[in-house]
Amino acid sequence: MKKALLITAATVLSLLGVTPAHAEVVPGCSSARQIGTTGYAKWPTGQTMASVKQYAGCGQNFGYVWVWADWAAAHPGFHAFAAVRTEDGVAHGKVQGRLDQREIWSKGTGTTGVCTRGMGWIAVGEDGWQGLSSKRC
Secondary structure (H helix, E strand, C coil): CCCCCCCCHHHHHHHCCCCCCCCCCCCCCCCCEEEEEEEEEECCCCCEEEEEEEEEECCEEEEEEEECHHHHHHCCCEEEEEEEEECCCCEEEEEECCCCCCEEECCCECCCCCCEEEEEEEEECCEEEEEECCCEC
16 A cells, blocks of 8 residues: 655645745734735835735734845845834834844834824835835724
8 A cells, every 4th residue: 555645735835935924913912903905115126025014903003014035035235114104294103124124013103093004115225115005094
């Protein structure tokens, strides 16, 4: 009798170089949930650099940036920033990630009573590209 080869979905994905999605959890506020839709920062060629989201919980809003692995691998030496942007264009709770850091959370902001967006900024040298999540009021 031949033995059957058991391959899990995770094994197949890892062999293909695909990593499973990670769960985003706001540091210090595990009850926070994404509000609005995800925005994207795009490289001039149209390649997606990063996903940008906004979360709400614990009486605060949080910006979130996730730099995509394929873009990061091809463009070392970037800095990513996360913030919550109000309608007047002010970036609240801005946090700058370390060099080549791919996941950044803003500080919690007291902006739940106004219209906001999650804001991400990816800087390469002197240039930078912004992404915004949808507006939530």
